Amino acid sequence: MDKYVVGLYDDEEVLLSAVKKVKQAGFHIHEVVTPFPVHGLDDALGHRQSRLHTVGFVGGATGFTIAISFMIWAATSSYPTNYGGKPYLSLPSYIPITFELTVLFAAISMVVAFFIRCGLSISAKPKIYDERTTDYLFGMAIKVTEDTTPEDYSRINDTFTKTGVAEIKVRDFDEEK
Amino acid sequence: MGSYESPIREPLILGDKDYKQITTDIVRSTQGFPPLSWVIAISIAGSLAAFYFFCVAWTVYYGIGVWNLNKTVGWAYDITNFVWWVGIGHAGTLISAVLLLFRQKWRTGINRAAEAMTIFAVICAAQFPGIHMGRPWMAFFIFPYPNSRGPLWPNFQSPLMWDVFAISTYFTVSLLFWYSGLLPDFGTIRDRSKGKIRKAIYNALSFGWRGEAKHWQRFESLSLVLAGLSTPLVLSVHTIVSFDFATSVIPGWHTTIFPPYFVAGAIFSGFAMVLTLMLITRKVLKLEDYITIAHIEAMNKIILLTGSIVGIAYITELWTAWYSGFIYEWFAFYNRALGPMAWAYYIMMTCNVISPQFFWIKKLRRNLYLTFFLSITVNIGMWFERFVIIVTSLYRDYIPSSWADYYPSWVEVGIYVGTIGLFFTLFLLFARAFPVIAIAEVKSILKSSGAAARVKQKAKDDAMAKGGYAEGGDLAGAHHDVKID
Numbered sequence: 001m002d003k004y005v006v007g008l009y010d011d012e013e014v015l016l017s018a019v020k021k022v023k024q025a026g027f028h029i030h031e032v033v034t035p036f037p038v039h040g041l042d043d044a045l046g047h048r049q050s051r052l053h054t055v056g057f058v059g060g061a062t063g064f065t066i067a068i069s070f071m072i073w074a075a076t077s078s079y080p081t082n083y084g085g086k087p088y089l090s091l092p093s094y095i096p097i098t099f100e101l102t103v104l105f106a107a108i109s110m111v112v113a114f115f116i117r118c119g120l121s122i123s124a125k126p127k128i129y130d131e132r133t134t135d136y137l138f139g140m141a142i143k144v145t146e147d148t149t150p151e152d153y154s155r156i157n158d159t160f161t162k163t164g165v166a167e168i169k170v171r172d173f174d175e176e177k
Numbered sequence: 178m179g180s181y182e183s184p185i186r187e188p189l190i191l192g193d194k195d196y197k198q199i200t201t202d203i204v205r206s207t208q209g210f211p212p213l214s215w216v217i218a219i220s221i222a223g224s225l226a227a228f229y230f231f232c233v234a235w236t237v238y239y240g241i242g243v244w245n246l247n248k249t250v251g252w253a254y255d256i257t258n259f260v261w262w263v264g265i266g267h268a269g270t271l272i273s274a275v276l277l278l279f280r281q282k283w284r285t286g287i288n289r290a291a292e293a294m295t296i297f298a299v300i301c302a303a304q305f306p307g308i309h310m311g312r313p314w315m316a317f318f319i320f321p322y323p324n325s326r327g328p329l330w331p332n333f334q335s336p337l338m339w340d341v342f343a344i345s346t347y348f349t350v351s352l353l354f355w356y357s358g359l360l361p362d363f364g365t366i367r368d369r370s371k372g373k374i375r376k377a378i379y380n381a382l383s384f385g386w387r388g389e390a391k392h393w394q395r396f397e398s399l400s401l402v403l404a405g406l407s408t409p410l411v412l413s414v415h416t417i418v419s420f421d422f423a424t425s426v427i428p429g430w431h432t433t434i435f436p437p438y439f440v441a442g443a444i445f446s447g448f449a450m451v452l453t454l455m456l457i458t459r460k461v462l463k464l465e466d467y468i469t470i471a472h473i474e475a476m477n478k479i480i481l482l483t484g485s486i487v488g489i490a491y492i493t494e495l496w497t498a499w500y501s502g503f504i505y506e507w508f509a510f511y512n513r514a515l516g517p518m519a520w521a522y523y524i525m526m527t528c529n530v531i532s533p534q535f536f537w538i539k540k541l542r543r544n545l546y547l548t549f550f551l552s553i554t555v556n557i558g559m560w561f562e563r564f565v566i567i568v569t570s571l572y573r574d575y576i577p578s579s580w581a582d583y584y585p586s587w588v589e590v591g592i593y594v595g596t597i598g599l600f601f602t603l604f605l606l607f608a609r610a611f612p613v614i615a616i617a618e619v620k621s622i623l624k625s626s627g628a629a630a631r632v633k634q635k636a637k638d639d640a641m642a643k644g645g646y647a648e649g650g651d652l653a654g655a656h657h658d659v660k661i662d
Binding site: 031032033034035036037038041042045047049050052053056060070071074075078079081083086090093094096097099100101103104106107108110111114115117118119120121122123124125126127128131132133134135136 | 195196197200321327328329330332333334335336338339342343345346349350353354357360361364365367368369380381384385386387388389390391392393394395396397398399402403406407409410413417420617618620621
């Protein structure tokens with residue numbers, strides 16, 4: 001069952017305090033969707049820090065290693081060529097390409113990791129709780145199941161109302177299929 | 178709450194805006210039928226772009242001989258245009274990366290269009306190394322791939338080889354940076370779309386973005402690291418372009434100040450092009466509330482700074498040439514300033530060194546007409562700078578018997594003018610289908626830098642400081658005193 005009660009807020013500060021209060025009230029927040037990054041939200045939701053920069057570092061280190069070792073190999077072992085009497089192994093002249101490939105690998109690996117971890121793809125069919133959450137509303141979704149009693153529903157509604165919600169709606173993605 | 182902003186800082190979003198209004202204002206230009214002005218503009222730009230392809234076909238069919246190069250001046254229009262376009266392509270990443278690291282809020286209004294401009298300028302620049310080979314289908318020779326010639330690898334010690342890596346890396350990273358920033362805004366457009374096809378297209382473009390909190394966290398981490406990577410990258414690209422000249426032994430080129438001087442010049446011309454485009458865009462798309470006079474003034478300050486750096490570089494070059502006591506070096510500069518092509522030198526000096534000095538005066542920095550005029554002047558000057566460096570260093574070389582003249586043929590002029598058409602075609606398509614301002618980013622600075630929102634936020638914060646418990650939007654008031662456990 002893919003069903004949610006969604007509280008829609010119209011201000012990020014209200015949302016931020018609401019997230020804390022809804023959690024205090026003992027509900028598990030399935031997801032929060034916002035039209036722009038809200039600072040402090042990841043802490044409030046207990047998300048740990050993103051590890052994307054580690055991916056970037058590993059990618060960059062890979063690019064660095066590939067570039068420098070390939071150029072050293074090509075110039076000293078594969079096909080040593082005398083360019084104007086310069087030494088075969090001239091590390092300073094490898095700096096520009098090594099730098100560029102370090103940046104290139106770091107950037108590409110981070111972006112690829114970002115797309116994979118967020119599940120973003122051209123053919124993605126995103127679950128959109130409300131079309132206004134990429135515009136001016138901030139949505140907080142609480143997942144409900146068959147076991148959710150009418151009392152639970154009203155408790156969710158109450159909690160949302162008490163935290164300054166602008167609108168509450170129920171979305172059942174199974175029904176819409 | 179909301180980050181503190183000094184009241185003497187000018188607001189960056191004018192008028193009484195809320196989040197919804199920001200979306201409506203910025204997305205408006207992507208909806209409905211294109212206005213007549215757009216149709217006319219793209220017809221002109223598209224025709225020029227078509228002429229570009231014609232001239233390239235002409236060059237490839239008849240060979241490089243249709244260009245007016247000669248034995249003495251073997252590098253002229255093509256490389257001038259290449260360096261000019263690459264230079265223009267520096268402002269976008271500088272605005273989005275360096276200003277992000279410096280936490281400059283005014284970048285949010287202009288970064289999207291500036292980055293787009295960067296990408297289109299680099300596309301135009303990349304044409305020239307390809308076509309100047311005469312046999313563009315052999316371009317793959319510059320890449321290190323296993324081949325049957327040994328394998329003989331390209332010369333990794335050559336600045337031209339560095340250029341290949343620098344430009345392709347710069348293009349790729351700028352594109353990734355720009356596109357990842359576009360995802361949330363495509364999501365916004367998708368959710369506002371009514372038509373099914375339009376929705377599907379923008380959903381594909383947004384890669385299914387829907388603004389989940391964890392995604393935003395990763396998104397911010399990604400843009401910060403990409404900005405950190407792009408900052409040295411943007412400085413490296415024009416440094417490497419300047420190595421094309423500086424590592425040679427041609428008097429006038431063999432100069433150690435080239436890297437910083439080229440980078441300053443690149444930022445100078447890039448900002449000028451951003452201003453040219455932004456002044457038109459804000460007027461035509463009615464975005465004056467988002468790209469304000471404050472934005473334009475900030476950019477003019479950068480033009481003043483970088484223009485002055487370029488001016489100092491010109492004078493330093495002259496002085497060094499004289500002080501070196503080396504006759505060929507001194508002749509190259511004497512000939513630049515007083516030889517038969519001195520007119521190009523004085524166009525460069527007037528446009529690049531004298532014209533930005535008007536911006537010392539605040540009133541002139543904030544004058545839109547003057548800014549527009551000077552932004553075009555600067556780019557004319559910067560084109561002549563490259564022309565002066567390249568052609569006037571070559572046309573009178575060591576032996577007077579080999580001295581030659583250079584003037585472009587119609588094919589060369591056609592290719593150059595054609596790339597301007599190509600550039601504007603791409604920019605016009607962008608302005609029509611993409612959000613020209615980073616919607617999500619503008620929303621995130623609304624409370625600290627919006628003219629009306631800032632006042633409201635201040636009142637709220639004051640109330641909170643007094644010990645009151647004022648929180649929430651308009652609908653929250655009724656519930657704010659209910660405690661929940």
